[in-house]
Amino acid sequence: MLSRSTAPAAGQQRAARASFSPLRPPGPIARRRSRCVPRHRRAAAAGDAASGAPALAPAPxxxxxxxxxxxxxxxxxxxxxxxxxxxxxxxxxxxxxxxxxxxxxxxxxxxxxxxxxxxxxxxxxxxxxxxxxxxxxxxxxxxxxxxxxxxxxxxxxxxxxxxxxxxxxxxxxxxxxxxxxxxxxxxxxxxxxxxxxxxxxxxIPIVEEFEDPAWVAQDTFRDVAYDWTTLMENVLDASHVPFTHHKSISNRNVIGDYVTTLDGPVTAAGFTGIWPTGPRGGALGPQSGTFRAPAFMHQKIDMREKRGAESMVVVYAVPSSPGRCRILNRNAFRFAKARLPAVVARLVPAFMVHLGTQVPLEDDVIFLHLGEEEYLKARARGQAVGQAYYCPTQADAYVLAFRRWLDDFGGGGPWGSPDAAFLGRIGPRQSRDALLDRYAGHTASCARCQRALRRVRLARRAVGVAAGAAAAAGLLAAAVAVCLAAAAAGGAAGAAGGGAGGAAAAALSALSWFAGAGGAAPGAAAPAAAGAAAARALGWGAAAALLWWLANGALGALESAFYKGQYPPPRNTDKA
Missing domain, CATH: 2.102.10.10 (Rieske [2Fe-2S] iron-sulphur domain)
Incomplete structure (x- = not known):
C-alpha cells in the first residue's frame, strides 16, 4: 500500500492530470463490407453442393x-x-x-x-x-x-x-x-x-497529442524475445532508465527521488499516476503516466517551465506469442518557442532514427529475457508477485499496479496465469547473439530499413569499384614514374638504341600522358615528368585508401548496424 504521507500535493496532482491528455476516439470513417457475407447467403447451398463439401461456417x-x-x-x-x-x-x-x-x-x-x-x-x-x-x-x-x-x-x-x-x-x-x-x-x-x-x-487507443502537428514523433519497433507483460512492466518503470540506459539516452550520475504515486485505484480500464520530481533530479519537470488496458503506456514530461518543451514516450506492447512480443515505440517532442529542433528532427532519415533507437531497446533485452524466466519459475512455485519481487520503494508503484491489473482484471494475460505450463511455452533461453540480432528483430520486417540497406550495399559496391580504379591508376602512375626515372638515368644511350628504343620511347610517352606526366619522352624533361608521375601516383593511392575506408569502414559499419546490436552495452563501457 502506498503511504499517504508521500503522496503529491493536490495541486501537483491536478497539474499532472491537466498535462496528460485523455485518449480520444477517432471520428467515423467509411468502409466497405466484405463480399463474403452476401455471397454466403446467396450461394452457399449451390457452392457446397457443387463441391460435395458439407456446409460449414467459416472457422473462427x-x-x-x-x-x-x-x-x-x-x-x-x-x-x-x-x-x-x-x-x-x-x-x-x-x-x-x-x-x-x-x-x-x-x-x-x-x-x-x-x-x-x-x-x-x-x-x-x-x-x-x-x-x-x-x-x-x-x-x-x-x-x-x-x-x-x-x-x-x-x-x-x-x-x-x-x-x-x-x-x-x-x-x-x-x-x-x-x-x-x-x-x-x-x-x-x-x-x-x-x-x-x-x-x-x-x-482504438490513439493519442490526443498527436492530433496537434506541433508534436514531432520519432517512431520505431522491435520484435523481442520476452513476453508483452515483461515489456509493459519495464516501460512503466522510470527508475531503471538512468542505470540501464546510461550513455545511450540517460545518465546514472544525475538522479533524484523516485516517489511515484497513483492518482486513484487500479480499475479494469487501467490507472494513471504522477512522479512530481521527474527525471534528472527534477531538472526537467514532473512526469505523468498512464496505463490503458491491456497494453498501452503513455508517459509525459512537462518541461515547459524549465526547458520550454514537452516530451512524451508512448509504447504499445503487442503480444506475439508466449514469451515473444513486438514493441511499438513513439518518442515525441513539442517545442513551445524554438522551431529549429523540430525542423531538424523531421529531416533525420527514418532509417537513422530506427538504427539509433535500437540501441536503448537492446540495452535491456538480455537481462529482461533471462529475468523473465526467473520470475515465471517463482510464480510456478506458487509465489505471489510480492513474494517473487522485493519492492520496498515507491519507485515500483506502476510495476505493482500493472501486475495487480493483470491478476485482477486481465486473467494473467492472453495465455493465462504464469504457471508451470506457461513457463514451458516460452521456450529455452536464447544466446546473446540471437537476442542482439537486429536484422531478425527489426530490419527484416521494416520496408524503410530494407530500402536503406539496399542503397547502402549499392553505395558500398560503387565506392569499392571506385577504390579499385583509383588503386589501378595509382599503380600505373607509379610504374610510369619508375620508367621515366630509369629513362632519365640512361640519358642519350637510350635514344641511340635504334628503332626498338624509339618504339619504347613512344609507348612510354603515351603511358606518361595517361599517368598525368604530360606525355614527356625520355630526355631532358624526363626527371620532371617522373616527379609528376610519382606525385600523381601518391594522389591516386591516397584516393584509393580513402575510398577503401569509406566502403569498408564507414559504409561497412553502417551496413553492419542493420544486422546486429553492440555488446557490451554503452553503460558497461563507461567507467564513470
Missing part, C-alpha cells in the same frame, strides 16, 4: 479461444476483442504480403491498392500461409500454392483449377483493419460471418 479466429482470460475481479478479459497496433504503416511493404504474429496467430497484412487489409495467414484451400504468395496485377492476394486469388474483403475471386470460389468456405478470414495516426490497428475477430459484430472503433 484460431487465437480467440486462447485469449479470453478470467480475472479475479469481474468477467473474462477478451484480448481478441481489442484493437492492436501491428506496425507503422510507413514500415510495411506495399508490394508484398507482410507476415505478423498477434496473440499466437499468424496474420498477413497487405495493400490492395486502396487500403491495408489483414487476413488470418492461411489459405482456406490447403491452409498454407498466404504471406508466401504475392500481390498480383489485379491487386489481389494470390496464394503461392495453387494461385487462388482473394480481394480485400476476403472473397475468393478466382480458383484457377475451376469452381468452388462462390462458397463461403473459399473466403479468407478477414479482420477489420484501420489506419490511425500512422499505425495500422487490427481487431482479430471477423466482422463477417455467423455471430460477428461490427468492431467498435472508439476503442
Amino acid at each position: 479466429a484460431a487465437a480467440a479461444a486462447a485469449v479470453a482470460s478470467p480475472g479475479t475481479k469481474g468477467g473474462a478479459f477478451d484480448y481478441a476483442a481489442e484493437w492492436w497496433p501491428l506496425a507503422f504503416a510507413a514500415d510495411l511493404d506495399r508490394e508484398a504480403p507482410n507476415r505478423i504474429m498477434l496473440l499466437g496467430e499468424p496474420l498477413v497484412v497487405w495493400w490492395d491498392g486502396a487500403a491495408w487489409r489483414c487476413f488470418a495467414d492461411r489459405c482456406p484451400h490447403r491452409l498454407v500461409p498466404l504471406s508466401e504468395g504475392r500481390i498480383n496485377a489485379a491487386k489481389r492476394l494470390e496464394c503461392a500454392y495453387h494461385g487462388w486469388e482473394f480481394s480485400g474483403g476476403g472473397s475468393c475471386e478466382r480458383v484457377p483449377q475451376g469452381g468452388g470460389g462462390a462458397s463461403p468456405r473459399a473466403c479468407a478470414t478477414a479482420y477489420p483493419a484501420r489506419l490511425r495516426q500512422g499505425l495500422l490497428f487490427v481487431r482479430p475477430k471477423p466482422e463477417a460471418g455467423p455471430g460477428a459484430a461490427a468492431a467498435d472503433e472508439s476503442k
Whole structure:
C-alpha cells in the first residue's frame, strides 16, 4: 500500500492530470463490407453442393479461444476483442504480403491498392500461409500454392483449377483493419460471418497529442524475445532508465527521488499516476503516466517551465506469442518557442532514427529475457508477485499496479496465469547473439530499413569499384614514374638504341600522358615528368585508401548496424 504521507500535493496532482491528455476516439470513417457475407447467403447451398463439401461456417479466429482470460475481479478479459497496433504503416511493404504474429496467430497484412487489409495467414484451400504468395496485377492476394486469388474483403475471386470460389468456405478470414495516426490497428475477430459484430472503433487507443502537428514523433519497433507483460512492466518503470540506459539516452550520475504515486485505484480500464520530481533530479519537470488496458503506456514530461518543451514516450506492447512480443515505440517532442529542433528532427532519415533507437531497446533485452524466466519459475512455485519481487520503494508503484491489473482484471494475460505450463511455452533461453540480432528483430520486417540497406550495399559496391580504379591508376602512375626515372638515368644511350628504343620511347610517352606526366619522352624533361608521375601516383593511392575506408569502414559499419546490436552495452563501457 502506498503511504499517504508521500503522496503529491493536490495541486501537483491536478497539474499532472491537466498535462496528460485523455485518449480520444477517432471520428467515423467509411468502409466497405466484405463480399463474403452476401455471397454466403446467396450461394452457399449451390457452392457446397457443387463441391460435395458439407456446409460449414467459416472457422473462427484460431487465437480467440486462447485469449479470453478470467480475472479475479469481474468477467473474462477478451484480448481478441481489442484493437492492436501491428506496425507503422510507413514500415510495411506495399508490394508484398507482410507476415505478423498477434496473440499466437499468424496474420498477413497487405495493400490492395486502396487500403491495408489483414487476413488470418492461411489459405482456406490447403491452409498454407498466404504471406508466401504475392500481390498480383489485379491487386489481389494470390496464394503461392495453387494461385487462388482473394480481394480485400476476403472473397475468393478466382480458383484457377475451376469452381468452388462462390462458397463461403473459399473466403479468407478477414479482420477489420484501420489506419490511425500512422499505425495500422487490427481487431482479430471477423466482422463477417455467423455471430460477428461490427468492431467498435472508439476503442482504438490513439493519442490526443498527436492530433496537434506541433508534436514531432520519432517512431520505431522491435520484435523481442520476452513476453508483452515483461515489456509493459519495464516501460512503466522510470527508475531503471538512468542505470540501464546510461550513455545511450540517460545518465546514472544525475538522479533524484523516485516517489511515484497513483492518482486513484487500479480499475479494469487501467490507472494513471504522477512522479512530481521527474527525471534528472527534477531538472526537467514532473512526469505523468498512464496505463490503458491491456497494453498501452503513455508517459509525459512537462518541461515547459524549465526547458520550454514537452516530451512524451508512448509504447504499445503487442503480444506475439508466449514469451515473444513486438514493441511499438513513439518518442515525441513539442517545442513551445524554438522551431529549429523540430525542423531538424523531421529531416533525420527514418532509417537513422530506427538504427539509433535500437540501441536503448537492446540495452535491456538480455537481462529482461533471462529475468523473465526467473520470475515465471517463482510464480510456478506458487509465489505471489510480492513474494517473487522485493519492492520496498515507491519507485515500483506502476510495476505493482500493472501486475495487480493483470491478476485482477486481465486473467494473467492472453495465455493465462504464469504457471508451470506457461513457463514451458516460452521456450529455452536464447544466446546473446540471437537476442542482439537486429536484422531478425527489426530490419527484416521494416520496408524503410530494407530500402536503406539496399542503397547502402549499392553505395558500398560503387565506392569499392571506385577504390579499385583509383588503386589501378595509382599503380600505373607509379610504374610510369619508375620508367621515366630509369629513362632519365640512361640519358642519350637510350635514344641511340635504334628503332626498338624509339618504339619504347613512344609507348612510354603515351603511358606518361595517361599517368598525368604530360606525355614527356625520355630526355631532358624526363626527371620532371617522373616527379609528376610519382606525385600523381601518391594522389591516386591516397584516393584509393580513402575510398577503401569509406566502403569498408564507414559504409561497412553502417551496413553492419542493420544486422546486429553492440555488446557490451554503452553503460558497461563507461567507467564513470
